[in-house]
Amino acid sequence: MKIENKAQVLDILRMSGETFFRDVIPEAKMAFYDQLGGKLRVTSMIGISNICKNRCLYCGMRAGSTGLNRYRIPPEDVITAGNAAADTGFGRIFLISGEDPGYGFDHLLRITAALKARGMFVSLACGEWDAAQYRELRAAGADEYVIKFEMSHPDSFDRLNPSTDFDRRMRSIRAVQDSGMLLASGNIVDWPGQTMDELADDIMLMKSLGISWAPVIPYLPARGTPLASGGGPGSRLLMLREIAILRLMIPGVHITAQQPGEDLSKGLSDPEGNTAAVNAGADVLFWDLLPDPQARSFRVIDFRELTDRGHISRVAEMTGRTIDMAGERIHEHE
Ligand code: SF4
Numbered sequence: 001m002k003i004e005n006k007a008q009v010l011d012i013l014r015m016s017g018e019t020f021f022r023d024v025i026p027e028a029k030m031a032f033y034d035q036l037g038g039k040l041r042v043t044s045m046i047g048i049s050n051i052c053k054n055r056c057l058y059c060g061m062r063a064g065s066t067g068l069n070r071y072r073i074p075p076e077d078v079i080t081a082g083n084a085a086a087d088t089g090f091g092r093i094f095l096i097s098g099e100d101p102g103y104g105f106d107h108l109l110r111i112t113a114a115l116k117a118r119g120m121f122v123s124l125a126c127g128e129w130d131a132a133q134y135r136e137l138r139a140a141g142a143d144e145y146v147i148k149f150e151m152s153h154p155d156s157f158d159r160l161n162p163s164t165d166f167d168r169r170m171r172s173i174r175a176v177q178d179s180g181m182l183l184a185s186g187n188i189v190d191w192p193g194q195t196m197d198e199l200a201d202d203i204m205l206m207k208s209l210g211i212s213w214a215p216v217i218p219y220l221p222a223r224g225t226p227l228a229s230g231g232g233p234g235s236r237l238l239m240l241r242e243i244a245i246l247r248l249m250i251p252g253v254h255i256t257a258q259q260p261g262e263d264l265s266k267g268l269s270d271p272e273g274n275t276a277a278v279n280a281g282a283d284v285l286f287w288d289l290l291p292d293p294q295a296r297s298f299r300v301i302d303f304r305e306l307t308d309r310g311h312i313s314r315v316a317e318m319t320g321r322t323i324d325m326a327g328e329r330i331h332e333h334e
Contacts, residue, residue, distance in 0.1 A: 052098025091327025116141025247281025
């Protein structure tokens with residue numbers, strides 16, 4: 001099954017659930033094996049700071065939100081945790097933070113260089129920087145940078161992300177590409193007010209950007225945020241449709257499998273939600289290096305449960321996939 005244009009994307013977004021599961025899911029499963037050899041991509045991750053200067057309307061970690069303990073993990077501790085992950089066989093690490101200029105860009109460079117020297121594939125998601133800084137991160141050894149466009153329609157983006165604007169976000173995305181790092185980017189699915197047309201445009205934008213990884217998630221209302229009263233959560237079925245479309249449309253792309261299930265209180269570590277995502281074509285799972293309660297305070301959404309190896313093995317077992325923890329070098333931009 002080939003999906004190449006917006007009309008085909010809309011067809012799959014709008015077809016009946018029965019037709020989707022009968023005709024599209026088996027194709028996406030086959031593509032998973034063809035493109036990724038049936039392997040789940042397991043990455044160690046650490047939320048290095050939950051402080052953020054921005055006020056995205058949907059985010060539980062937005063500046064001024066209360067009810068969570070703000071923290072910064074000192075660079076030495078991040079490096080120690082990364083080395084411990086490498087000792088246990090992880091070849092990849094994902095460093096994520098709120099947009100926290102107070103963390104210190106030099107610290108990011110130092111952490112990246114140390115973990116790169118350890119041979120790890122280093123991904124970062126630490127917000128908008130200028131083009132020279134993305135080049136510095138690349139020079140320090142960063143392999144991939146995650147900067148989501150969230151919504152592909154500028155007016156929606158500007159309304160929901162008042163601390164920045166769509167043009168600036170797209171300039172950052174281009175700067176990441178120009179730096180030589182791989183670009184990971186994606187959207188939020190089915191936030192209150194999103195139209196099907198907009199969702200299809202999101203998917204087409206992911207295709208045109210040539211992303212390495214789609215860090216996608218359905219909209220999940222976060223307590224106390226301005227958007228929480230607007231409705232939601234986003235449709236899990238629409239999320240599965242997007243995953244299957246991406247698997248069929250962007251060969252080899254990695255897609256977040258850490259997706260919610262029916263019971264939202266189980267967060268993103270619900271075997272039911274994760275296995276449904278894997279069966280639709282997603283492959284990325286995380287092993288969280290943060291100790292509780294910091295992990296629970298890295299709270300973009302309300303329920304953020306820890307993921308450990310037991311959970312990952314369970315998902316692999318339930319879906320018949322194998323686990324790949326190894327790192328890899330980037331080729332595309334070198
Ligand atoms: S989505 Fe990211 S940038 Fe926006 S408020 Fe949350 S942590 Fe900050």
